[in-house]
Amino acid sequence: MHYLELTLPTIEENLALDEALLLQAERGEGGAVLRCWEIDRPAVVVGMNGVLASEVRLDVCRGDDIPVARRCSGGGAVVLAPGSLVFALVLPMNEGSVLAVREAVLSILGALAQALRVWGVETYPAGSSDLVWQGRKVSGNSQRRLRRYFLHHGTLLYNFDVELAERYLPLPPRTPAYRQGRGHREFLANLPLPRQNLLACLRQAYAAQTPRSDWPATLVEDLVRERYACRDWLKRR
Numbered sequence: 001m002h003y004l005e006l007t008l009p010t011i012e013e014n015l016a017l018d019e020a021l022l023l024q025a026e027r028g029e030g031g032a033v034l035r036c037w038e039i040d041r042p043a044v045v046v047g048m049n050g051v052l053a054s055e056v057r058l059d060v061c062r063g064d065d066i067p068v069a070r071r072c073s074g075g076g077a078v079v080l081a082p083g084s085l086v087f088a089l090v091l092p093m094n095e096g097s098v099l100a101v102r103e104a105v106l107s108i109l110g111a112l113a114q115a116l117r118v119w120g121v122e123t124y125p126a127g128s129s130d131l132v133w134q135g136r137k138v139s140g141n142s143q144r145r146l147r148r149y150f151l152h153h154g155t156l157l158y159n160f161d162v163e164l165a166e167r168y169l170p171l172p173p174r175t176p177a178y179r180q181g182r183g184h185r186e187f188l189a190n191l192p193l194p195r196q197n198l199l200a201c202l203r204q205a206y207a208a209q210t211p212r213s214d215w216p217a218t219l220v221e222d223l224v225r226e227r228y229a230c231r232d233w234l235k236r237r
Contacts, residue, residue, distance in 0.1 A: 036086065052234065075140065081160060083161065113131065118204070121191060136188060141153060157190045
């Protein structure tokens with residue numbers, strides 16, 4: 001698998017690049033890839049079908065000048081910031097035999113948990129799409145599926161200020177049983193590994209050893225202009 005470590009200047013461009021890699025693979029041009037990125041200032045990202053007004057404290061975001069964007073994959077709203085490493089996997093649909101979303105998530109998180117175990121960190125999947133360490137969430141995940149390829153979005157917290165989640169996100173409308181009503185500060189945790197070790201874990205977990213330097217810049221520009229920078233896209237729900 002190819003590996004691309006690249007962060008673009010804005011949250012909209014970064015979300016557009018993940019989708020562009022998926023679309024490129026779908027039309028037979030790019031293939032499977034692991035991309036890792038991390039923004040240098042906080043932003044709030046809501047899932048493709050998330051209800052903006054109920055998942056984000058919009059007034060607080062506006063007051064703090066925090067950008068709010070919508071991604072192309074599902075799942076709930078998240079705060080991204082320094083210390084929150086994002087990984088995007090573009091993978092084939094198992095040679096035509098489509099795995100159910102839950103099965104695919106478990107397979108992907110299981111491979112990551114195995115790689116983290118090599119570094120002495122015991123994690124396990126929980127809920128519908130979380131990775132958990134010592135009973136607390138360290139990774140949230142979501143997917144977007146096309147006919148031939150799918151995009152898996154994930155985060156890994158390692159030096160994330162959990163107070164940001166408390167400030168910009170209310171409690172989600174649906175929560176996994178293992179959360180047990182805990183607020184963001186009690187529920188989220190940082191993995192006890194530095195960034196470079198997490199990058200190595202991701203590359204090991206998904207056999208992403210072939211560097212990739214090219215990326216679909218024109219398609220990213222088109223997606224930003226036509227979708228990610230559009231108010232209608234953000235306000236669609």
